[in-house]
Amino acid sequence: MSKGFVLPFIGTLLGMLVSCGKAEEKPIEGFSQEIIAIRVSDTIPLTNPDAKVWQEAPAVLIELKPQNMIPPIIQDAVIKQLTVRAIYNDDYFGMLLEWEDPTKDDIINVDKFTDQVAIQFPITPENPGSFMMGNKGAPVHIIHWKAIWQRDIEQGYLDIQDLYPNMWVDLYYFKKQPIYSEFTEEGVKMPRVEEFSPEQNDYNPAIKMRNPVSLIERQIPVEEAFAEGFGTFTTQLHQDAFAWGKYEDGRWRVIFVRPMVSPDSRDAPLPAETMVAFAVWDGSANQVGGRKQYTPWIPLKLQ
Amino acid sequence: MPKVYNWHIGREMEYPYEESRPEKQVAWVFDINKCIECQTCTVACKTTWTSGKGQESMFWNNVETKPYGGYPIGWDLSILPKLGEQVWNENNVYEGKTVFESAPQGEKVNGYLPSDEDYAHFNLGEDECTEIIEKGAFFQGIHKAWMFYLARICNHCTYPACLAACPRKAIYKRKEDGIVLVDQTRCRGYRECVKACPYKKVFFNMVTRTSEKCIACFPLIERGEQPRCVQTCIGKIRLMGFLSPPEKIRRDNPLDFLVYYKKVALPLYPQFGLEPNVYYIPPVHVPREFLYQMFGPMVDEAIETYRSASEDKELLGALLLFTSTQKIIHSFRVKGDYVYGYDDKGNEVVKVPFTEPLYIRPYFDGKRNVYRHTVT
Ligand code: SF4
């Protein structure tokens, strides 16, 4: 078999895999008012949105609304709908979220924002409270994925020289030893923030104080949080969830996976009937924080 | 929205939180007439606080040349038109809208987010004056064109727009001294504060992904010392101290004296509505229209008072305290030909003569058998 033959063959095979694996839009009349999670016998895929098992769940289309109630707001939704699939097995619960976004925004700068998506469960499903991050006495469990965090993991923590490749700083000045930039045979070598010792992060208190948005050694692109109303978003001590996104052809597909039963009291339970809510942010529309598209509570049934 | 009283604009105004003045308010007076734009303050601040990653183009203290300069570029030119007409009535009450009152629906503050390029040219417009000076022109008593240096830090406002806009309440104003701080563990980098502060004195650090701002050198203030930008000022244009709450104003507190009694120093863009706490002695040679826009309707009186300082020993004494000591001066007294500054316990921390003593030495030093280069 000549090489010339093998390549087109593999190409066709890949094409077949992609075409049958891609989550196909089933024709849906309007927006769905509930999500049915399907029990599967397979493992829940962590990073592969093309895995066959996702096909076992119906794709439901959910309407996204502009958060225009509590300042700061957005006037109009730039992302108007979200496609959701939900599956579970004995151990894990998984969701595949898909939405159209013509730009992949996975960096942060003074005037650049990242794409993000979050799912929210009520910690007390019998009294879910406000869909806007819960309220006192009705807390919520939020799992939040950001494109920048995934980029940090895939390509290393986004540093100033990634944003401005031609920049030069003579030295970063520190008490004990300054850190110099160097000219090397490969070009300019600027120190990276990962190389700084804790003492050298004196100038960066957020890193030193381990602010959850400033984690240079981030392992997962997702953050689990607890909230009891607007402005109370608090990172959980135990991080039990995972999420992974894939951007292709103007479309984000993000998988969320969490344990069915969690020992963490700040994680929401998953009874046969509960609620779920979503929020989506478009970085290039300068969306961040409360400037987002959201859904109210949607019934979630585990079948 | 609650109503609060803002004495800079002479009226109540809307603010998202109730009025809550600190026990004493950190404040500065900058004498614009004396600034030489050496940027010593800028460098002192930079080496102390912002020499880390993501702070490469961040200047908590900057000195810009007015009218054309600005950091970030065009910060005031960008916000001023958003307020609409800015009129003061004959009783010096501001009749226009503040950044809070003019906020669009769904926003707490009327602001804008600068682009990264706006921060990339720290001193654009440096030394540019208003007109082209002809070749061969020389000073004949009246300046043919004008410009001046505007030194800027965070104003630790009484009604901070940064704090008002933060949906996470990650920004707080200390009750004990009115210093405004961003909690670096709570901030999630939404940049609502960066957008809201009309003075653009909260900055986004793209490496920590949080907002950072001037902390008024609080570790120094807590041990009774003035901030680095004040201590190092070459032109001795700066004085830091505390303004007393309105009902406890003291004439012997140099800040109260200059701001409340003499009214020689004025807030920057009072019409924004933040009650900023850096007070400027306006530059005397700049066209008044420009100064009214920048410092409000009290400019004429302030300049007149400033010009008469040579006949007012108490005022001159207070002005001599600028950058005269590292220590914070809580009270001052003029005695004879000296002005004395005291700390919060009444201990003397500085003594400044009204006239520097002059010693003239002989041109020839007989002992060493050399001629002296300087004799004074
Ligand atoms: S150190 Fe003083 S004189 Fe020099 S630029 Fe700063 S404020 Fe002006």
Ligand code: SF4
């Ligand atoms: S000057 Fe800006 S950053 Fe400083 S307190 Fe006022 S609003 Fe906040």
